[in-house]
Amino acid sequence: GNSVTQMEGPVTLSEEAFLTINCTYTATGYPSLFWYVQYPGEGLQLLLKATKADDKGSNKGFEATYRKETTSFHLEKGSVQVSDSAVYFCALIRQGAQKLVFGQGTRLTINP
């Protein structure tokens, strides 16, 4: 079946540190891949997406590249801020399907 596996959290970093949150997926065909962010007490916000192999999604300093050969979509940011503290979800939609399949989420805390 289709599934998404994220690195286990929580992840705690200092401000201005480099961030990587690993995400790998299992899916048939060519899924679209997404990163969503959930700030405390809020709903999910679409952070970035990629729809085909080697696509790079980027937004607000975050980047992720669709790597078909390693079935990965790792989230990176060069210099994190306290305001980036949130739960990050990697997700996919299988080609032709309707539903998002989410990873378990990774809680990120940035200390000043």
Next chain:
Amino acid sequence: DSGVTQTPKHLITATGQRVTLRCSPRSGDLSVYWYQQSLDQGLQFLIQYYNGEERAKGNILERFSAQQFPDLHSELNLSSLELGDSALYFCASSVGVGDYEQYFGPGTRLTVT
């Protein structure tokens, strides 16, 4: 603000009761999705409607039902509630069907006591 609205924000009810959660999609979006977020199951897809018709079903219990009305708002009905139904229920909307971007509402937190 995603443009997706959900009411109520919080709901506290007793076991055995029935509740209705409401969602209004973004202007122009025809698809509405419902997801459940719980500590043990994570984020799970429940059901999708497109322009009033059911398009996809996920891990939705038989005690749960949904519909999408002609004005495109959607309601999720949860009946015979159990303690395990306590969760955050999110509505999302998208322009069409398939791998379009889904925009999420703020969620309804349901607590069953």
